[in-house]
Structures are given as structure tokens and as C-alpha cells.
Amino acid sequence: MIWLVIPVIVLVMMTIGAAIYAVVSKNLLYAVVSTGVVSLGLSLMFFILQAPDVALTEAAIGVALTTIIFIITIRNTTIKECCDEKKSKIESKKGELK
Amino acid sequence: MIKQFFVILILSIVGYFLVDAFFKVPFGEKRDNVGNYYIEKSPVDLKVSNSVTAIVVNYRGFDTLGEVTVLFLAATGLGSIMYRRKQKGEKEVRAKNPSSRIIQIGSQILFPMIILLGGYVFIHGHLSPGGGFQGGAIIATASLLMLISYRKFKVSHNAITWIESIAGVVFASLGFIGLVLGRTFLENFLPTGELNDLLSGGIIGIIYIAVGFKVASELTGVIDTVLLNNRPEAQKEN
Amino acid sequence: MNEFLTISFYGTAIVLMLIGLYAALAKKNLLKIVIGLSIIDSGLHLLFVAVGFISNGTAPIFSPEVLESAQQMVDPVPQALVLTAIVIGFATTAVALALVIRLYKHHNTAAIDEIKNLKW
Numbered sequence: 439m440i441w442l443v444i445p446v447i448v449l450v451m452m453t454i455g456a457a458i459y460a461v462v463s464k465n466l467l468y469a470v471v472s473t474g475v476v477s478l479g480l481s482l483m484f485f486i487l488q489a490p491d492v493a494l495t496e497a498a499i500g501v502a503l504t505t506i507i508f509i510i511t512i513r514n515t516t517i518k519e520c521c522d523e524k525k526s527k528i529e530s531k532k533g534e535l536k
Numbered sequence: 537m538i539k540q541f542f543v544i545l546i547l548s549i550v551g552y553f554l555v556d557a558f559f560k561v562p563f564g565e566k567r568d569n570v571g572n573y574y575i576e577k578s579p580v581d582l583k584v585s586n587s588v589t590a591i592v593v594n595y596r597g598f599d600t601l602g603e604v605t606v607l608f609l610a611a612t613g614l615g616s617i618m619y620r621r622k623q624k625g626e627k628e629v630r631a632k633n634p635s636s637r638i639i640q641i642g643s644q645i646l647f648p649m650i651i652l653l654g655g656y657v658f659i660h661g662h663l664s665p666g667g668g669f670q671g672g673a674i675i676a677t678a679s680l681l682m683l684i685s686y687r688k689f690k691v692s693h694n695a696i697t698w699i700e701s702i703a704g705v706v707f708a709s710l711g712f713i714g715l716v717l718g719r720t721f722l723e724n725f726l727p728t729g730e731l732n733d734l735l736s737g738g739i740i741g742i743i744y745i746a747v748g749f750k751v752a753s754e755l756t757g758v759i760d761t762v763l764l765n766n767r768p769e770a771q772k773e774n
Numbered sequence: 775m776n777e778f779l780t781i782s783f784y785g786t787a788i789v790l791m792l793i794g795l796y797a798a799l800a801k802k803n804l805l806k807i808v809i810g811l812s813i814i815d816s817g818l819h820l821l822f823v824a825v826g827f828i829s830n831g832t833a834p835i836f837s838p839e840v841l842e843s844a845q846q847m848v849d850p851v852p853q854a855l856v857l858t859a860i861v862i863g864f865a866t867t868a869v870a871l872a873l874v875i876r877l878y879k880h881h882n883t884a885a886i887d888e889i890k891n892l893k894w
Contacts, residue, residue, distance in 0.1 A: 511805070
């Protein structure tokens with residue numbers, strides 16, 4: 439089991455790094471793609487834990503379908519950037535003036 | 537500032553108790569529990585190679601019926617939230633420019649292959665890793681590919697509704713036949729064949745085929761509903 | 775070796791849950807809150823499957839030649855539970871996103887501080 443050390447370290451760093459970037463980033467499209475990377479790392483960890491059914495399900499549903507539904511929501515509502523408190527007030531006032 | 541302090545306080549309390557509880561469970565130790573019973577009995581009584589399939593469909597089959605119901609409710613709720621009556625002179629908004637020739641021809645070639653892979657996965661659910669939910673998700677991904685890259689591809693909601701309803705009725709009626717014959721609900725009443733045969737396991741294969749059709753049509757309907765909603769620019773023109 | 779694996783699998787799952795909880799509590803954009811809920815789900819599923827692992831075990835599927843595997847098999851019950859939970863988590867996320875779309879079209883903003891009425 440000593441050959442598991444390097445893949446496990448790489449997967450853990452990839453998953454946690456992508457999760458932190460998804461929460462902190464200001465561009466919403468990058469955050470949604472990072473959520474897909476979290477699901478991908480999770481699917482590989484399920485494979486290392488000897489669970490092939492769960493890995494298949496997470497890869498099919500978490501990576502493909504969840505990312506697509508998030509991107510369709512961004513397209514339908516034209517939410518462009520993540521807003522801080524000041525930015526959201528400025529943008530909504532611009533919408534009222536126009 | 538007070539809000540940040542409370543957030544950090546809540547996170548540290550939750551984190552402390554989670555770490556305290558779960559680090560006392562030793563990782564990878566041999567345990568004596570109900571999983572050993574399912575692993576011993578499933579190739580001998582039911583003649584099914586995949587133990588997880590036997591648990592999901594046969595030993596805990598009622599939970600699968602509940603999950604199929606929750607999926608149906610979610611798809612119905614989504615359709616009712618996004619419902620808009622069509623106003624006069626309003627067309628469906630699709631992509632303005634067609635995709636390039638490579639994408640159109642490539643997706644036309646890939647579409648039947650992905651459906652074949654999804655069908656293989658849910659038919660052989662009791663012999664190899666896979667099953668109804670995985671196969672249904674793969675088929676929904678295939679129809680998503682065609683919806684994105686082709687302008688003229690339409691999914692008729694009538695066909696989706698009929699397939700979904702018939703698959704759900706098949707699942708529930710297989711359970712009721714067990715009641716009619718005088719045994720329990722969702723009991724295995726067909727003869728089980730030999731191990732690693734396609735026709736082994738009684739009603740497990742038939743239930744998973746019904747679940748595969750139902751999940752595929754439901755997820756296709758969900759994606760179709762969300763994808764073809766009108767954009768805000770088209771709304772402002774009215 | 776065993777402590778390293780314990781820390782990496784349990785620790786990753788718990789850290790993922792805490793990151794998702796922070797995003798759901800302290801962020802003001804509606805879409806970030808839904809992303810946080812999805813990350814909480816992912817961490818929970820990993821925690822469940824990691825509890826059911828047995829050292830030197832193999833996947834709970836019988837191969838065509840041997841009836842009894844010589845090795846011990848991994849516990850199959852948490853895997854069956856997580857299979858159901860993944861599909862239901864996706865359905866919940868889809869309904870939450872439909873609600874986000876309706877809220878945005880009515881109020882024309884995506885910050886929860888601006889939405890002050892209770893009725894949509």
C-alpha cells in the first residue's frame with residue numbers, strides 16, 4: 439500500500455485547492471468550473487477506496503450535469519460578476535437610472 | 537464585524553465536534569456487521585455478482601422506490617417553477633449562429649454510441665459495476681450534447697412523459713405482484729438462474745431496466761426545461 | 775501509514791464540509807450560496823464511503839472464476855446509501871437553481887441584502 443502515498447497527496451491538494459478557489463473567486467464562471475474539478479477529484483478518491491459504482495455515479499452526475507445546470511443558470515440570468523456590498527448597490531442604482 | 541465573529545465561532549464548534557467524533561473510528565478495521573451477511577448471501581441465494589446492486593434493488597428495495605419518487609417530484613417542481621405562458625409573436629430563443637461543421641458531424645457520430653454505452657451499463661447492472669442511475673445519467677448527457685450543438689434537435693415532451701410514467705408504473709406493479717401472490721412487497725418471485733448469467737437474479741434486472749428508462753427521460757426533461765427558457769433580453773422586447 | 779491515510783481521507787471530507795458551510799453562511803451572492811450547498815454534499819459523501827473501507831480489501835463484486843474471493847471485501851452498505859444520496863443531491867441543486875432564476879427575474883438583483891419582500 440506504499441504506492442498509494444503520492445496519488446493520495448496529489449488528489450487531496452487538487453480537491454481542497456479547487457474548493458477554496460470556488461468560494462473565493464470573483465468571476466462566477468471560474469467558480470462553477472472549479473466545482474466540477476472538486477467532483478472529479480472526489481470521483482478518483484472513490485476509486486481508490488474500492489467503490490466503482492459510486493465513482494461512476496459521481497463522475498456522470500457531478501461532473502457533467504451539475505456543471506451544465508450552473509452554466510445554464512448563469513446564461514439565463516446574466517449574473518456577471520460576484521458582487522460585494524458596494525458593487526451591488528451601484529449596479530442596481532444604474533439599472534434604475536437607465 | 538460581529539457577523540464574521542459568529543461565523544468563525546460556528547465553524548470552529550462544528551469542526552471540533554466532527555473531528556472529535558470521526559477520528560475515534562479507526563480507519564480500515566475489520567468489523568462484524570450486516571454487510572458481511574449481504575456479501576455471503578448474495579451469490580448463493582440470489583445468484584447476483586454485484587453486491588451493491590443486490591442491496592439497492594432487493595434487500596433495501598423500498599428506499600429505491602422512495603428515491604424514484606423524489607426524483608419525479610423534483611422534475612415536476614422544476615417544470616412548474618419555470619412555467620410561462622407563451623405571449624403573442626414570441627418564438628423560442630435558440631443560438632444565433634450555427635456551430636461549425638466539425639462539431640455538427642462529430643456529435644451526430646457520437647450520439648448513438650453514447651446511447652449504446654448507457655444502455656449497456658443499465659442492462660448489465662447485476663454483473664458489473666453500473667446500474668440504472670448511472671446508465672440514465674449517461675443517456676441524459678448524450679441528449680445534452682445534441683441539444684447544445686444542433687439547432688434543429690427537438691425533444692418532444694409528450695414522449696418523455698409517456699416513457700417516464702410507464703416505467704414508474706412497471707416498477708410499482710412488480711412490487712404489487714409480490715403482494716398478490718401472498719408474500720411481501722417487492723419479493724423476488726421469478727426463478728434465479730446461474731451466477732454470471734444475463735438472466736439471473738429474478739426481478740432485479742427488470743427493475744433496473746425500468747429505473748434506467750425513468751431516470752434517463754427525467755434528466756433529459758430537466759435539462760430541456762432549463763435550457764430553452766427565454767432570455768431576459770427577449771423578455772424586455774415584449 | 776494508517777495515520778496518514780486516516781488524516782487524508784477523513785480530514786479532506788471534514789475540510790470540504792467546513793468550506794461549504796462558510797460559503798453558505800458568509801457570502802452575499804445567491805449563486806455562491808448554492809455552490810456552497812453542493813460542496814457540503816460532496817464532503818458528506820466522501821465521509822460515508824471512507825468509514826466503510828477495510829484495509830487490503832477489494833471491491834464487492836464477484837468475478838466469474840471464483841465464487842469466494844480469497845481476499846476480504848469492502849463493506850457494501852455505505853456505498854448503496856451514497857448512491858441514492860448523490861442523485862437526490864443533484865435534484866435538490868436543480869430545484870434551488872430554478873428558484874434563483876425566478877428570484878433574479880423578479881427583483882433584478884442577485885444579492886440577498888437587496889431582496890426585502892417575502893413574496894416573490
